[in-house]
Amino acid sequence: MGVEVSVEGLTKSFGTQKIWQDVSLTLPAGEVSALLGPSGTGKSVFLKSLIGLLRPEEGSIVIDGTDILQCSSKELYEIRKMFGVLFQDGALFGSMNLFDNVAFPLREHTRKSESEIRKIVMEKLDLNGLIGAETKLPGEISGGMRKRAGLARALVLDPEIILVDEPDSGLDPVRTTYLSQLLIDINAQIDATILIVTHNINLARTVPDNLGMLFRKHLVMFGPREVLLTSEEPVVKQFLNGSKIGPIGMSEEKDDAQMAQEQALVDAGHHHGGTEDVSGVVRQMQATPGLPVRQAVGRRQARVREILHTLPPEAQQEILVSLNEDQTVVMPAYDGYGAQSPAGYNG
Numbered sequence: 001m002g003v004e005v006s007v008e009g010l011t012k013s014f015g016t017q018k019i020w021q022d023v024s025l026t027l028p029a030g031e032v033s034a035l036l037g038p039s040g041t042g043k044s045v046f047l048k049s050l051i052g053l054l055r056p057e058e059g060s061i062v063i064d065g066t067d068i069l070q071c072s073s074k075e076l077y078e079i080r081k082m083f084g085v086l087f088q089d090g091a092l093f094g095s096m097n098l099f100d101n102v103a104f105p106l107r108e109h110t111r112k113s114e115s116e117i118r119k120i121v122m123e124k125l126d127l128n129g130l131i132g133a134e135t136k137l138p139g140e141i142s143g144g145m146r147k148r149a150g151l152a153r154a155l156v157l158d159p160e161i162i163l164v165d166e167p168d169s170g171l172d173p174v175r176t177t178y179l180s181q182l183l184i185d186i187n188a189q190i191d192a193t194i195l196i197v198t199h200n201i202n203l204a205r206t207v208p209d210n211l212g213m214l215f216r217k218h219l220v221m222f223g224p225r226e227v228l229l230t231s232e233e234p235v236v237k238q239f240l241n242g243s244k245i246g247p248i249g250m251s252e253e254k255d256d257a258q259m260a261q262e263q264a265l266v267d268a269g270h271h272h273g274g275t276e277d278v279s280g281v282v283r284q285m286q287a288t289p290g291l292p293v294r295q296a297v298g299r300r301q302a303r304v305r306e307i308l309h310t311l312p313p314e315a316q317q318e319i320l321v322s323l324n325e326d327q328t329v330v331m332p333a334y335d336g337y338g339a340q341s342p343a344g345y346n347g
């Protein structure tokens with residue numbers, strides 16, 4: 001099972017440029033979390049800090065009992081082995097075929113024999129729908145396949161924590177949904193703690209158990225998905241609607257005068273740019289029927305029940321609805337051929 005990642009009072013600057021400050025959040029063990037935020041708010045910097053590639057100047061990042069900002073480089077090396085990271089472009093080696101790319105961490109970090117390596121690599125390629133593409137070079141395959149190859153490589157060392165940087169970048173909405181399903185399925189199969197950084201509203205609304213958002217150098221909120229999805233915070237509502245109306249501007253934020261001017265234009269009939277008025281909580285994606293039940297679901301239910309009274313009323317209401325749904329919806333086992341669906345389930 002994945003481990004908890006506990007971040008407390010984290011602050012990161014580059015020279016005089018403060019990226020974010022006093023960020024505190026806990027990624028619950030084995031659950032899927034997502035971090036949203038406009039471009040340039042430091043989401044990638046946050047991911048890189050979690051894995052020790054960047055060093056925040058204040059705060060702590062405790063992983064499996066070790067604060068990676070205080071530990072020795074030997075301990076950090078060991079902690080890093082717990083991570084699987086999917087970078088935006090897959091970060092594959094251009095001169096190696098997919099098999100060798102996926103085998104790379106095993107050859108680098110383990111003493112496994114080539115036959116053991118072949119078995120693991122083929123299993124991960126299979127999991128990511130890449131059987132038959134082993135000999136292709138990254139330059140010969142589509143962006144979606146490169147992402148899946150990057151994910152296969154992130155999985156070979158059986159990570160307990162998986163970090164995913166913008167799985168939707170460069171992908172069409174349908175391929176993004178397939179990749180989202182893959183992440184949920186992987187969570188069901190290996191119960192890893194997953195953090196996804198994304199701008200994608202659809203993914204944010206349907207995939208994670210927990211959602212957070214960075215804006216104006218702060219973590220606006222982080223908690224069960226229902227909290228952010230029912231939030232009345234202007235920046236959250238604007239982001240979820242992709243609208244120009246709200247505090248997010250072309251370069252990170254606007255002043256009150258600009259907000260008033262844009263509101264006046266919209267009041268006069270000018271389009272605000274959003275395509276739909278998105279609100280509320282939609283049902284979360286589930287693991288593909290036939291896969292193991294996501295252990296995170298039960299653990300999360302127990303966890304949110306305990307903190308329920310501390311959450312805003314709208315979020316409480318949605319959580320209670322979802323707790324009832326989770327108890328009543330029983331997904332049938334998938335037999336692969338569409339036959340034998342239990343009564344009431346059509347597919």
Ligand SMILES: Nc1ncnc2c1ncn2[C@@H]1O[C@H](COP(=O)(O)OP(=O)(O)OP(=O)(O)O)[C@@H](O)[C@H]1O
Pocket residue numbers: 014019037038039040041042043044045046199
């Ligand atoms: N190594 C670095 N040295 C100096 N500045 C950096 C470094 N890495 C990132 N930054 C700066 O930190 C800020 C946040 O960058 P980051 O890539 O984390 O944003 P983001 O939220 O992931 O953006 P996007 O959604 O566009 O990918 C940017 O202003 C960037 O220029």
